Amino acid sequence: MVHDLNGFDGVKAGGQARLRVENATICYEKRTISEALSVEIRDGTFTAIIGPNGCGKSTLLRSLARVLRPSVGEVVLDGKDISSYRSKEVARRLGLLPQSSLAPDGIRVADLVARGRAPYQSLFQQWRKSDEDAVSVALEATGLKSLSDRLVDELSGGQRQRVWVAMLLAQDTPIMLLDEPTTFLDIAHQYELMELFRDFHDRGKTIVAVLHDLNQAARYADQLIVMREGEVVTSGEPADVITPDLMERVFGLRCLVIPDPVTHTPSVVPLDPRNPRSPG
Template sequence: MGLKTEHLDVGYGGTPVVQQVNLQILPGKITALLGPNGCGKSTLLKALVRILAPQSGSVQWQGQDLRHHSSQAIARVLSLLPQSQEVPEGITVRDVVGYGRSPYTRFWGQLTATDQQQVEQAMQLTGVTAFAERPVSELSGGQRQRVWLAMTLAQDTDYVFLDEPTTYLDLNHQVELMKLMRRLNQQGKTVVTVLHDINQACRYCDHLVVMQGGQIVAQGEPTEILTTQLLADVFELDAEIHRDPIAGTPMCVVK
């Protein structure tokens, strides 16, 4: 059954941004949410992890309304890397990554050997081990983004949600992150990510969900749904679609 929405309306201050969305998150796949700014991608993502409550309809986990599960239970299966985070003063990278273990810790947050192992592994995967003892406030935007990602991975959930994860990352680290996303998926994790780069989405994701005006207008495999008409209608792009010479996936080339 996994995670799905039924006739979901969600937004801010009583005004729905996402309207009547029916979406099944495919287990074991990488799903990208795509669409122009303001179309509801991040709002939908927040509803899927219970940060935003539905105004009508529902988000369901394993056949039961997400609101009926405890916060700790949800935090052990769903994790989120948000767009931005407040930078805590004087807190080291290692400590911040350790916060990802909070759904499992007892005795005032004391980390067990298993927790420490998860923290070390998350830092290695994201390439932040070298500055583990430095305060997060001293790091660049790109380095901080990798620290937040490490904290999310330390949570060790089956479903990982990433809201515009390539923000602040240079091109090299963007590619590293997308490859890491694929490795996590190969290890059995379901990944849902908001992306702006259509070609990155086609190359690294299995399933695309295209949104416009708060609704889903297309979804499916990249080869199935990426058309010149879709690019024109949703993204206002006059573009051609070619085959990526390396990955073999669809590639959008603007005229």
């Protein structure tokens, strides 16, 4: 699929951290998930957050999106505590694709995508041509132009996920936060969606994604944040981070790490636990 992103005006930046967590204690449902947590998201990067289930990946992402507020410390966006901004100001700077979303009954694709323009609407500034253009670009980029009049309820799971991505794209934020975006999709749709995110990144979007698939994370992200038990174990480029030692230490997985034959990025190959003579 070819994605037309000519409507984007993003340009990759020099790597300054527009978004960061500083010495934060983050709780979820009265349970402390992370303490003294500090993370920087460099501008213009594609960052994947990886780690075992329940290690705090999604909690960190929700804090970056201001869905959760640290009880200690702060999340800083463009030099200010993110809690000091009005909601619409935050929504013009960053957008969140949550793990699961429910569309209103009877809503059409174009109408749902148009809701991404809500941060730009007010009593005195209603729908404009720039809003129409943003929706059109988002539909085109996600391959949904021909489905724009269809009911969201009638679409396949992969198509529905692309509708939510299009709504996020129409929001037109420089930072996109993605919480397990490929969950419940078959493998073909997973890679189609990851290629779409790579297109966005190539056009200047800063992307932060919680991912379970280590090989997808290594293939598409240029920065990894590895978490365990609410802490950041390490971070850096995939080639430096994805090692057999780290996989065993963080995931309890004995494996080989070999170059992906297509992309030459690190690829994790689990060893056979039934064969003690397995290499490694």
